[in-house]
Each structure stands twice: as structure tokens, then as C-alpha cells.
Amino acid sequence: MELKNMLVGQSGGPTAVINSSLCGVVTEAGRHPEKIGKCYGMVNGIEGFLKGRFLDFEEALPGDGRKGLLTTPGAYLGSCRYKLPEDLDDPVYRELFEKFEELGIGYFLYIGGNDSMDTVSKLSRYGRKTGSSVVVLGEPKTIDNDLIHTDHTPGFGxxxxxxxxxxxxxxxxxxxxxxxxxxxxxxxxxxxxxxxxxxxxxxxxxxxxxxxxxxxxxxxxxxxxxxxxxxxxxxxxxxxxxxxxxxxxxxxxxxxxxxxxxxxxxxxxxxxxxxxxxxxxxxxxxxxxxxxxxxxxxxxRCSASMLSAADQQEAFMAGRYGVQAALGGETGKMISFVRKSDAPYSLACGLEDVDDICNKEKTVPLTWITGDGTDLGEEFLIYAKPLIKGNVQIPEDEDGLPLFVCRK
Amino acid sequence: MELKNMLVGQSGGPTAVINSSLCGVVTEAGRHPEKIGKCYGMVNGIEGFLKGRFLDFEEALPGDGRKGLLTTPGAYLGSCRYKLPEDLDDPVYRELFEKFEELGIGYFLYIGGNDSMDTVSKLSRYGRKTGSSVVVLGEPKTIDNDLIHTDHTPGFGxxxxxxxxxxxxxxxxxxxxxxxxxxxxxxxxxxxxxxxxxxxxxxxxxxxxxxxxxxxxxxxxxxxxxxxxxxxxxxxxxxxxxxxxxxxxxxxxxxxxxxxxxxxxxxxxxxxxxxxxxxxxxxxxxxxxxxxxxxxxxxxRCSASMLSAADQQEAFMAGRYGVQAALGGETGKMISFVRKSDAPYSLACGLEDVDDICNKEKTVPLTWITGDGTDLGEEFLIYAKPLIKGNVQIPEDEDGLPLFVCRK
CATH class of the missing domain: 3.40.50.460 (Phosphofructokinase domain)
Structure with missing residues (x-):
């Protein structure tokens, strides 16, 4: 198998665990040296990448440095709110894929919410249309928990x-x-x-x-x-x-x-x-x-003080699963969460067609809303309680304040 | 020595550690069974007490129950914003001291800020004027850190x-x-x-x-x-x-x-x-x-998530010191903090005349403010850093949320 490079980016509003997903991606990429060469990060998402801004994780966060991502809120790579044109013939697509080729990119992962899945959908459709070998996957992220076809989203917990x-x-x-x-x-x-x-x-x-x-x-x-x-x-x-x-x-x-x-x-x-x-x-x-x-x-969306251990672990898991799916040749998909059972709580990762997901919103079922629209029923409690479980100790600096990892 | 009861109250806005001071008071009171009989808490401060609202800590928080106060923000006893009349001949003073007598109160401790120290000042002056044996002391509390004659106030850290x-x-x-x-x-x-x-x-x-x-x-x-x-x-x-x-x-x-x-x-x-x-x-x-x-x-003022261990311990210490001072016959005083040294940080409790303190405000020294009034100098950092030190683990309930002690 030919050695290809991986490119990962973050987009949309930050969450407490978007960097945990990133850590999962970088960690899993490092476990496949026979298939993945470099792991690059877009700085400020697709918008920054178009301006030539990216980093090499080996230089930016060597060794154990990336562990700090697990307890750092915000978006380590920086983010953007950039909407790709609807018209796939727009020259920006060719420009992007030429940049992918220059960098030897075979795997493209984008961590974000609704609008970011729109980017994933468009890039994967352009790739398919042009016969590109670059696989394009979406990693879910949003505190709003409004992505469809997934039990919940990393960041919500x-x-x-x-x-x-x-x-x-x-x-x-x-x-x-x-x-x-x-x-x-x-x-x-x-x-x-x-x-x-x-x-x-x-x-x-x-x-x-x-x-x-x-x-x-x-x-x-x-x-x-x-x-x-x-x-x-x-x-x-x-x-x-x-x-x-x-x-x-x-x-x-x-x-x-x-x-x-x-x-x-x-x-x-x-x-x-x-x-x-x-x-x-x-x-x-x-x-x-x-x-x-x-x-x-x-x-x-940016406090680390109430980081949920369940959320952090699931975000990391989703990151790893995305790399495995990319290596399996999957494209145009979003990593999803499938709940196997409520008690004991059990969750697995899955893959869903990103074209179905982007620009749609999942709202709270009306049957879960009680008290003339002023309360939530037992169904919501059963759904939500496993997601907020577990305290995470945030590393501290010498002043006793949270120690975060920042881009140089 | 005659057995007298203690009455403690909380007043003004809550802080993360006003209940730690309360815990210090109740704990120290329990260590002097030969001098202190019951330890009562005013519910909703002097205002609630005037309406006959108080509790007995032995019933409300028996045994180790009071330990939860150390990690519970807000004001366990409830608070008030009640200003006693300037005129010490106002009948409310006689009414209060009659209630003290009915309950066998010998020691009155009030935990609060500027306005609460005004209450302490008036009650102690009335007590002295009428030859009452009730000693009246103030326990400092305010996130604003604006009380004079003390290095800092519990709650600020x-x-x-x-x-x-x-x-x-x-x-x-x-x-x-x-x-x-x-x-x-x-x-x-x-x-x-x-x-x-x-x-x-x-x-x-x-x-x-x-x-x-x-x-x-x-x-x-x-x-x-x-x-x-x-x-x-x-x-x-x-x-x-x-x-x-x-x-x-x-x-x-x-x-x-x-x-x-x-x-x-x-x-x-x-x-x-x-x-x-x-x-x-x-x-x-x-x-x-x-x-x-x-x-x-x-x-x-009410988040427990960033409770400073130094602040919590000092608030507890101030509570204990207040009881010791009351037993020593001190009245009309506020417990103060005296900084012995910055490095290593060392602090002791002291007593200050409450009449000098109430209704005055301590502001940040102008010499500590730099950058054309847009920054703070090294003096502030040296002053503040010891006060925010130390993480406190907050007990959790079965859902993984902070477990707080509440009045029944």
C-alpha cells in the first residue's frame, strides 16, 4: 500500500472536546506508519489551508505533547466559518485538490458540525466526480447535539x-x-x-x-x-x-x-x-x-472545568475510528455514535452518509417534552445522564490555573 | 464559666466559601462544650431572625454532615440585605437583644461584607451602651475584596x-x-x-x-x-x-x-x-x-468549580478564630487576615475594630496599576497568586454533578 499523508482540520464553534477528537485522529494516524506518512493539521480550517496555512503534528506536538489536547478546550488548530460554493465547478475545488496532491494527501478528516459536514459533503462529491483517490470524512462536533443519524455528538456531554x-x-x-x-x-x-x-x-x-x-x-x-x-x-x-x-x-x-x-x-x-x-x-x-x-x-462551549469523562473518551474514540474508516477507503461519510443500550450504557461508532446529514437539524422529540412545554420527561434523563458522567482532572500550571496546549 | 449559646448568621451576597467560614464557626463551637451550649444559625440573617427563623446545627447538620459546607457555595443559612437603623434607640435593637436573651445567646457572629459589618458595629455599640454581656463579632466575606484593615477577604481567592x-x-x-x-x-x-x-x-x-x-x-x-x-x-x-x-x-x-x-x-x-x-x-x-x-x-460568586483550596482553608480558619475571639470576650471586632510574608506565603488572623471598617472600601492601589491604566504590575501578581492556589475536589452525586448541602 502506497504511503499517503493525512490532513485534519477543525471548523465551526469550538467545544470542550474538539481537541480530544483531534488527539484521537493524530494518535491513530501514528499507529499506522505503514500506511500513513505525515499527519498535517489545517490551521483555521479549509479557509486557512487555502491560504497555505498548515502544520505538521510531528513538529508542532512531538511525543507526549499531544496528550494535552485531551484537556484543552477551544480549537487547537484554529477554526473557520467558510462555506464552499454550491457549484462544484467553482475553481476553488480544483485549487484545493491540487493542494492535496502537492502535500501527498490521501486522507482528509474534518471535525465540525452541520456547516462543516456541508464542506465534507461537497469535497467528497467533487472527489468522486473527478475520480480523486482522496477520501473525505467528517468527525462530528457540536455542543448543540443537533446532527441527525447519530445518538449524540461529541461536545454535547x-x-x-x-x-x-x-x-x-x-x-x-x-x-x-x-x-x-x-x-x-x-x-x-x-x-x-x-x-x-x-x-x-x-x-x-x-x-x-x-x-x-x-x-x-x-x-x-x-x-x-x-x-x-x-x-x-x-x-x-x-x-x-x-x-x-x-x-x-x-x-x-x-x-x-x-x-x-x-x-x-x-x-x-x-x-x-x-x-x-x-x-x-x-x-x-x-x-x-x-x-x-x-x-x-x-x-x-469552552469551559474545561466541567469536562465530561464520557464525552472526552467518546470524542477520542470517534477520532480514532475516523482514521480507521479512512484507511478502509470510506469517503463521504460522517462518524456516528450508535447507542447499544442505556443500562449499562454502551456505545459504538458507525458511519453515515454525510450528504444526508449536512444542513439538517435534529431537535428534541416533542414526546419527551412535558408539563405544557415547560419540562422534560424521563426519556430525556435516561438519554442524557450517561453523557455527563465522569470528572476529568485538568493539569495545572504553577499558579494552580488550568494548563492548556496552544499552537506556537 | 456560665454555659452560653452561640448565634451565627450570613448576610449579603454569597461566595464560594461563606459556608466554609460557617463550618469553621460551628466546628470550633463544638470544641468548647464547657463554654458553649447550643450553636444556632439565623435563617436569612438578622431579618429572618427578627421573624423568629433560626436553626440548631445539632439537628440541621448532625455529625459529619457539616463537612459538606466546605464544598457548598451560596449561603447555607440564607442571607438578607437588611440595614439596621442608625438610631440605636430604635425599638428593633431592644427586640433583638430580648430575643438573644430568650435563646441564651452569649456570642453573636455575623459573616458578611461591608454592609454586614455595619450591622456588627451597630449591635456591638448597642450592646456596650446597654451593658449587655453578648459579644458581637464580624467574620469577613466578600468576593469584592474591598474590606479595609485586612490583607484580603475570604471569598476573593x-x-x-x-x-x-x-x-x-x-x-x-x-x-x-x-x-x-x-x-x-x-x-x-x-x-x-x-x-x-x-x-x-x-x-x-x-x-x-x-x-x-x-x-x-x-x-x-x-x-x-x-x-x-x-x-x-x-x-x-x-x-x-x-x-x-x-x-x-x-x-x-x-x-x-x-x-x-x-x-x-x-x-x-x-x-x-x-x-x-x-x-x-x-x-x-x-x-x-x-x-x-x-x-x-x-x-x-457561586461557582464551586474553581474553589481555591487556600481560600477555603482561610475561610474555615477565620470562622474558628472568630469563636476563639468571642470566647476571649472580644466584641465589636472583625476577624482580619495579616500577611506575614509573600514567599513563602504565610498568613495569620487578627482582630480589627469593626467601627473603622464598615461602610469603607479598599480599592486597588494606584501604584499597582500600569500601562496607562490598562494593566497591573508585579505587585498585584505577588499579592494575588497565593490566594488562588490549590484545587478542591467537589463531592459528586450519582449523576456526576456537584453534591451540595442544602437546608431542609
Missing amino acids: SAARYVASTVREIVLDAGVYDTRSVTIVEIMGRHAGWLTAASVLARKCRGDNPLLVYLPEVPFDQEAFLRKVEECFAVNNTVVVCVSEGIRDKDGVFVCEYDSDAGLDSFGHKMLAGCGKYLERLVRARLGVKARSVELNVSQ | SAARYVASTVREIVLDAGVYDTRSVTIVEIMGRHAGWLTAASVLARKCRGDNPLLVYLPEVPFDQEAFLRKVEECFAVNNTVVVCVSEGIRDKDGVFVCEYDSDAGLDSFGHKMLAGCGKYLERLVRARLGVKARSVELNVSQ
Whole structure:
């Protein structure tokens, strides 16, 4: 078998374990010296690669250095939000494959979410069309957990653990005063409520806060919400409400748009922010109680403090599996997770056609949403609990702060 | 010696270690059965106590149960923001001391910040005036680190560790794209910039982000700020700026007020929010670059994930020392920290007159602030580093989430 080189990149928003997937790829590549020559990393994804930016892992992270990737959030290689043209005849495709040839690339792995799988789909289709021997595979990654044809995505477990533990702490904080108060916690998730759903894991017992949870899957009704909050006050002075940033009403208008206009990102998505702030003001004005809002913000995707050991190990496993699949000649596929059983929790990797996956979104099943759209049922708990299991010790520097691996 | 009971309360905003101080008090009280009978806790501070709400620690947290306090953020006893009247002839004082007598209280300890020390001062002055035998002491607590006559305050170290590690993670997140961007991180601190100063600990090396740090101690100049950001772009595409919520201009106008009006809390403080959001919009509008803002919010004071072992141990020590001082007949004092040396770091407890402390604020020395008011000098690093040292393992429940002790 001819010795070919491997090229791996990261794309889209970072997660706590996107570097664990990368570590899996680099580690497995190193185990096949008879088939894989160099392992290169694109710096800033396909966009940086087009500008000639890449690194050789042997030089960048020699020896055991790559182990630090397992506990480093963010994207070690840097990322991009670059959408390849729909037209496969666009000269950018030929340019890319010529660069692949120059570098002797036989295997191309791209770690990312929905939009990145679009890149994988296009490159693999171009490769097939032109008879290229380069295999192109996608490694799943997103805290949003919204990729179809996979039980869940690497990155979700750690983000869910961060959300659950942080909401549990916020509930303690909210409850210190003996006066009626509403705390709105705004959680990431544009169209899928998986991460907001994870906030129910924060409950220490039945009937504990968060008392109300609102996902984008269910149309939001502001008057019904205010009534629910008043009902909660009958049993608890402290009401913590978890809302997805993407909640919208029955007409499809985002609640954050009630407040202000929102711009578009480079993929044409609305840039949302502020439904928590809006609801805070609404509660104060209409119910006359103390209200505040907390936006969990980027720590959901970049905090290492609540890294889930299960998530980290699965991300690493997905990385390794991707290399094995590439060596097996697979192309145009995404590595998926197949749950074998809930108890004991058991998971295997699989392969799914990336053309089916890209630009689609998996949302929380409506049958899992209970309490007039304000709670999650047992099915969600069974689904989510194995994903947040296990604490990971983060190495520390001499000041006692997390020690991360950074690109030189 | 006559057997007297002890009464302890918590007041003001919670911290990660206010319960460690409480644990120190309860533990030390239990070591003097010949002098201290019952140890009671006021529920919701002096305000709840006036309504007859208190608990007996022997019933509430028997045996080893209280150990969980060491790793539980928030205020186990609940808190209040209740200001006693200035006039010591107000009937509330007689009412309180009658309640003390009914319960056989000989020792009163109040854990809190500036405003709580005002309560300690008034109660001890009333006690002295009326010849009461009840001794009244204050246990320091505040993430703001703004109490005078003490090297630092319990709660600051853990909050500083949270700020430093979270900013380090945000810097990773901010750097993943290869485009110019400004991330504004808004950090708690109304008038004192200690916590914002701690963000410089996030730097992994010289010249690393956060590149700019703004404290309330130095008047903020918006035009100078914009020029500084542009200067930063000359060396780094990613600019992370840490600002205190309380930054104000040379006329004393809070930057957050540029945006909107702010209300007053029950102590007459301005309720600030939003200078980060304001600066985000300013940067976008004036510099035309990608900008976002992150408000670290309540996790600064209620997260257990970055508990500093040094902070936890010192809070516990302060709690114990307070009981010993009370048994020694001290009253009208606050437990203070006296730093014996920086290297090796060595600390002892002391006592300071609480009348001198309450309603005053300790700010960051101007000589420690460098870089035209955008950075901190070596003095701050030497001061702060010992306070954030040491990781604490938080007990976990069966789901792998932090296990906290809660009042029944």
C-alpha cells in the first residue's frame, strides 16, 4: 500500500472536546506508519489551508505533547466559518485538490458540525466526480447535539455537564434571599433545545429548580409563561427559569426579536441574543417581582472545568475510528455514535452518509417534552445522564490555573 | 464559666466559601462544650431572625454532615440585605437583644461584607451602651475584596481563580478564528477592581490576552480605549478586554449609564449592568470589527468549580478564630487576615475594630496599576497568586454533578 499523508482540520464553534477528537485522529494516524506518512493539521480550517496555512503534528506536538489536547478546550488548530460554493465547478475545488496532491494527501478528516459536514459533503462529491483517490470524512462536533443519524455528538456531554452544574449553582445563589425572585438563565441553542433540556439535570430532588424550562421546539407564549411563574410562586419564592436562546412564538418570531433586531452570520443564521434579558424585564414589569437574567454564554462551549469523562473518551474514540474508516477507503461519510443500550450504557461508532446529514437539524422529540412545554420527561434523563458522567482532572500550571496546549 | 449559646448568621451576597467560614464557626463551637451550649444559625440573617427563623446545627447538620459546607457555595443559612437603623434607640435593637436573651445567646457572629459589618458595629455599640454581656463579632466575606484593615477577604481567592481560569478559556475561544475580533469580559466589582485585576492571571505568557484591563480605580476614557484596541490589533488579531462593571469616566459617570439608567438597591448603591454590552456596541460601530461581550455574572460568586483550596482553608480558619475571639470576650471586632510574608506565603488572623471598617472600601492601589491604566504590575501578581492556589475536589452525586448541602 502506497504511503499517503493525512490532513485534519477543525471548523465551526469550538467545544470542550474538539481537541480530544483531534488527539484521537493524530494518535491513530501514528499507529499506522505503514500506511500513513505525515499527519498535517489545517490551521483555521479549509479557509486557512487555502491560504497555505498548515502544520505538521510531528513538529508542532512531538511525543507526549499531544496528550494535552485531551484537556484543552477551544480549537487547537484554529477554526473557520467558510462555506464552499454550491457549484462544484467553482475553481476553488480544483485549487484545493491540487493542494492535496502537492502535500501527498490521501486522507482528509474534518471535525465540525452541520456547516462543516456541508464542506465534507461537497469535497467528497467533487472527489468522486473527478475520480480523486482522496477520501473525505467528517468527525462530528457540536455542543448543540443537533446532527441527525447519530445518538449524540461529541461536545454535547461536556456542555450539558457545564449547564447542569452551573444551573445547580445558580439555583443555590438565587435562593439565598427570602423574597420572591425570578432568575432567567439563557442557554445556547438556536433551533434545538438539547442543551437547555440538560438544565433539568441540575435538580437535586423532585420539585427543585429550575421549575420551568423552555425549548425552541415548543412555541413560546408569553402570557402562559407569566401564568406559570405565578403558579410557581405558590410553592417556592425562588423561581429559576431556563430558556433556550432560540425560543420563538407560534408565528415563528424569536423572543429575542421582541427586543431588538438581530443580524445574520456568514451562513445566513440569525445572530440571536437577549431573550433572557427580555424575559427579565417582562417579569419585572408585569409581575412586579425581583428579576434578573444570566446568559451562560461562551463558557458553555469552552469551559474545561466541567469536562465530561464520557464525552472526552467518546470524542477520542470517534477520532480514532475516523482514521480507521479512512484507511478502509470510506469517503463521504460522517462518524456516528450508535447507542447499544442505556443500562449499562454502551456505545459504538458507525458511519453515515454525510450528504444526508449536512444542513439538517435534529431537535428534541416533542414526546419527551412535558408539563405544557415547560419540562422534560424521563426519556430525556435516561438519554442524557450517561453523557455527563465522569470528572476529568485538568493539569495545572504553577499558579494552580488550568494548563492548556496552544499552537506556537 | 456560665454555659452560653452561640448565634451565627450570613448576610449579603454569597461566595464560594461563606459556608466554609460557617463550618469553621460551628466546628470550633463544638470544641468548647464547657463554654458553649447550643450553636444556632439565623435563617436569612438578622431579618429572618427578627421573624423568629433560626436553626440548631445539632439537628440541621448532625455529625459529619457539616463537612459538606466546605464544598457548598451560596449561603447555607440564607442571607438578607437588611440595614439596621442608625438610631440605636430604635425599638428593633431592644427586640433583638430580648430575643438573644430568650435563646441564651452569649456570642453573636455575623459573616458578611461591608454592609454586614455595619450591622456588627451597630449591635456591638448597642450592646456596650446597654451593658449587655453578648459579644458581637464580624467574620469577613466578600468576593469584592474591598474590606479595609485586612490583607484580603475570604471569598476573593475563589472568585479570582474563577475569573482567571474562565478568562483563560474565553481567550482560547476568542482566538479560534483568524479575523480581527474584540471580546469584552465584564467582571463584578462596583467600586473596587480587585476581581477584574485577577483577570491578568489568565495570561499564559507575556503579551498574552487579556491585552487590556480596566478597573474602576482609574477614570475610563472611551477615545483612549478605542486607540488602545487599535494598537493591540497591530500585534494580535484577537483582543480580549476585561472591564469592571463599575468603570466610570473622569466626571464620575458610570460607563453602563451611557446606555441606560440604573436603579438603586436597598443600601442606596447603584445597580449596575451592561458596560460590557455598551463597549461591544461601541467597538463594532467605531472600529468596524467583530465584537462581543461576556458578562461573567453570578458564577463568579457561586461557582464551586474553581474553589481555591487556600481560600477555603482561610475561610474555615477565620470562622474558628472568630469563636476563639468571642470566647476571649472580644466584641465589636472583625476577624482580619495579616500577611506575614509573600514567599513563602504565610498568613495569620487578627482582630480589627469593626467601627473603622464598615461602610469603607479598599480599592486597588494606584501604584499597582500600569500601562496607562490598562494593566497591573508585579505587585498585584505577588499579592494575588497565593490566594488562588490549590484545587478542591467537589463531592459528586450519582449523576456526576456537584453534591451540595442544602437546608431542609
